[in-house]
Amino acid sequence: MLNINRDELVQISVSGDVAHPAYGRSPYRVSTDGEPRVLSSASGITYNIRVGDSATKWAADHVEPAVSIKNPKGDGHTGENAGLNVLACVGNEAKVVSGNAEGEKGVVTGKHGGAERVMVDFPREIMEKMLIGDTILIRAEGVGMQLLDHPAVKLFNLSPQLLSAWNIEEEGSTLRVPVTHRVPAAAMGSGLGQDNAHRGDYDITLFDDEVVKEYGLDSLRLGDLVAIVDADHSYGRIYRRGAVSIGIVIHGDSVVAGHGPGVTSLLAARNGEIEPVIDDSANIAQLMNLRDDL
Numbered sequence: 001m002l003n004i005n006r007d008e009l010v011q012i013s014v015s016g017d018v019a020h021p022a023y024g025r026s027p028y029r030v031s032t033d034g035e036p037r038v039l040s041s042a043s044g045i046t047y048n049i050r051v052g053d054s055a056t057k058w059a060a061d062h063v064e065p066a067v068s069i070k071n072p073k074g075d076g077h078t079g080e081n082a083g084l085n086v087l088a089c090v091g092n093e094a095k096v097v098s099g100n101a102e103g104e105k106g107v108v109t110g111k112h113g114g115a116e117r118v119m120v121d122f123p124r125e126i127m128e129k130m131l132i133g134d135t136i137l138i139r140a141e142g143v144g145m146q147l148l149d150h151p152a153v154k155l156f157n158l159s160p161q162l163l164s165a166w167n168i169e170e171e172g173s174t175l176r177v178p179v180t181h182r183v184p185a186a187a188m189g190s191g192l193g194q195d196n197a198h199r200g201d202y203d204i205t206l207f208d209d210e211v212v213k214e215y216g217l218d219s220l221r222l223g224d225l226v227a228i229v230d231a232d233h234s235y236g237r238i239y240r241r242g243a244v245s246i247g248i249v250i251h252g253d254s255v256v257a258g259h260g261p262g263v264t265s266l267l268a269a270r271n272g273e274i275e276p277v278i279d280d281s282a283n284i285a286q287l288m289n290l291r292d293d294l
Contacts, residue, residue, distance in 0.1 A: 001163070001164045002147055002149070002150075002163065002168060002170070002175075003147065003148045003149045004145055004146060004147060004148060004160065004163070005144070005145065005146050005148060006145075006160060008144065009141050009142065009143075009144060009145055009160065010141070010143070010144070011139055011140070011141045012087060012139075012140050012141075013137055013138070013139065013140070014071075014083055014084045014087045014088055014137075014138050014140045015069075015071065015084065015097070015135055015136060015137045015138065016069030016070050016071045016081070016084050016117075016118055016135070016136055016138075017069060017070065017071070017072055017133050017134065017135050017136070018044070018045060018067055018068070018069055018130060018131065018132050018133060018134045018136070019043045019044065019068050019069060019070040019117055019132075020043060020044060020132050020133075021041055021042065021043045021044045022043065023041070029061055029254075029255060029256050030256070031255035031256065032207050032255065032256070032257050035255075037061070037255050039059060039060050039061040039255070040058070040059065040060040040061070040063060041060065041061050041062055041063065042061075042062045042063060042064045042068065042112065042115060042117070042251060043064060043068045043070075043115070043117060044068060044132065045066075045067050045068075045127050045130055045132070046063060046064060046065060046066060046067075046068075047124060047127055047128070048124075049063060049065045049066070049222070049252075050065050050066050050121055050124075050222070050223075050285065050290070050291065051065050051066070051109050051121050051221075051222045051223025051283065051284050051285040051290060051291075052221060052222065052223055052283055052285030052286070052290070052291050052294045053065065053221060053222055054219075054220070054221055054222070054252075055220040055221055055222045055224070055249050055251075055252045055253060055261040056206065056217075056218055056219075056220055056252065056253045056261065058252050058253070060252055060253075061252075061253075061254045061255060061256065061259075062112075062115075062251050062252060062254050062259070062262070063251060063252035064110075064112060064117065064119050064250070064251050064252075065109065065119060065121065065222045065223070065250075065251075065252075066106070066109070066119060066120060066121045066122055066127065067106065067119070067120045067121075067122055067127060067130065067136070068112070068117045068118070068119055068120075069084075069117060069118050069119075069120060069136050070084070070115075070116065070117045070118070071083070071084045076115075076116045077116055081116055082116070082199075084118055084138075085111055085116050085117075085118060085199040085200070086143065086198055086199050087138075087140040087143055088108050088111065088118050088138050088140050089108065089140060089141060089142030089143065089157050089158055089159040089162075090108055090109060090110060090111075090142075090157050090158060090159060090162055090248055090264060090266065090284070091107060091108060091142075091158070091159030091160075091161040091162030091163075091165075091284070091288065092107070092108040092138050092139060092140055092141060092142065092159045092161070093105060093106075093107065093108075093138070093139050093161075094106045094107060094108055094120045094136050094137065094138045094139075095136070095137050095138075095139075096122075096126075096130065096134055096135070096136055096137075097135050097136070097137045098134050098135040099129070099130060099131050099133075099134035099135075100129040100130070100131070101122075101126050101127075101129040101130045101134065104122065104126045104129070106120045106121050106122040106126070106136070107120065107121050107284075107288060107290060108120055108121075108138060108159070109121045109222075109223060109248070109250065109284055110201065110248055110249075110250025110251070110262070110264045111157060111199055111200055111201060111250065111264050112200065112201055112250060112251055112262060113191055113194070113199065113200020113201045113202070113262070114190075114200070116199075116200070118138075119250055119251075120136055120138075121223075121284075121285070121290050123291075141159055141160060142155075142157070142158050142159040142160060143198075145158065145160065145163075147175075149170070150170075150173065150175060150273060152173075152269055152270070152271065152273045153175060153267055153268070153269045153273050153274060154233070154234045154267070154268045154269070155266070155267060156197045156198050156233065156265045156266060156267075156268070157197075157198065157199070157264050157265060157266055158266045158267070161288070162266075162284065162287070162288065165287040165288050166178065166225070166282075166287060167279075167287075169277075171275070173273060174272070174273055174274070174275050175267075175269075175273060175274050175275065176275045176277050177225075177227070177246055177267065177274055177275065177276055177277060178225065178277050178278075178279035178281075178282040179224075179225050179226050179227045179246060179276045179277065179278065179279065179282050180219075180220075180221070180224040180225060180226060180278070180279065180280055180282045180283060181215060181216060181217065181219075181220060181224065181226045181227070181278075182215060182226070182227050182229055182276055182278070183204055183215060183217065183226050183227065183228050183229065183263075184211065184215065184228075184229060184230065185228055185229060185230040185231040185239050186211075186230075187204055187205050187206075187208070187211055187215075187217075188202055188203065188204060188205070188228060188231065188237075189202070189203045189204070189205040189257075189258035189259060189260060190202060190203040190258045190259050191203060191237060191262075192237050192238075192239075193236065193237060193238070194236050194237050195235075195236045196235070196236055197233040197234075197236065197237055197245075197265035197268070200264070201247070201250050201251070201262035201263055201264045201265075202237055202262065202263060202265075203254070203258065203259045203260045203261065203262050203263070204217065204220070204226075204249075204260045204261045204262075204263060205257075205258060205259065205260045206218070206253060206260045206261070207257075207260075220249055220261050221249065221283055222249055222250070222251070222252065222261075223248060223249060223283045223284040223285045224248070224249045224282065224283050225246060225247070225248055225266070225282040225283065225284070225287075226246070226247060226248075226249060226263060227244055227245070227246050227274070227276035228244070228245045228246070228247065228263065229243075229244055229276070230242065230243060230244075231243055231244070231245045231268075232245060232268055232270050233245040233247075233265040233268035234268045234269075234270060237265070240270060242270070242271060242272060243268070243269065243270045243271075244268070244269055244272075244274040244275075244276060245265060245267065245268040245269075245274075246265075246266050246267040246268070246274065246276070247263035247264050247265045247266050247267075248263065248264050248266060248284060249261050249262065249263055250262045250263065250264045
């Protein structure tokens, strides 16, 4: 385990209800080829998609794995739902506290910006017992976490539980961080320019076939830990040569310009303090033993 300020971290309860999928007046999304598409979208209970599954193969747009929750209070971006989205961290324990699945446990796997939802992974047999509106309680821990021996590396949305399972290695002042893919900052779209990285996500656009082939981005999986190179999330999401930011893939691909598989930020360093190391097993489903079929 890396040396962190564990004794200073607050464990606090936040909660959200299983959210219903929603559409506007028109169900169409216009693709980058000008084609109107009607596709399955985000939110709800997604019975057949979990972390560890493909982020690119589905007949869907922004599909979220497993269970998506939102606190019904506040306006989505402020109030109680903002509290859920800021304080919940990837890897936190989540527990169903109402409905037929009451008492069952899952794990937080991401945060979706704009929609301001939190994704929680559960085994399929538990999801089969759940209903829209069931309440999920999260033991939130991770906000304020620091790497005491690597102060130049900033942390966001990251729980001590995931950090301890990640197999990050120290090499002097550098952290060697396992990731499944390197992603060029030039491919990043929606979410770029936010003034902080403590909630939400930003999207890997997959519309350039040569970039997709060069970086193997068609093999992205939900839950993959990926390195965005020449991207700095230290105080927002910006382009900066030499910087590296690490995140987790939290929703699926999109046909809409500027969108694609979403990434929630976890680590960032401006001046080479992070060295990404390709490791095909760097997926939260495998690191935290969420599935036995991978």
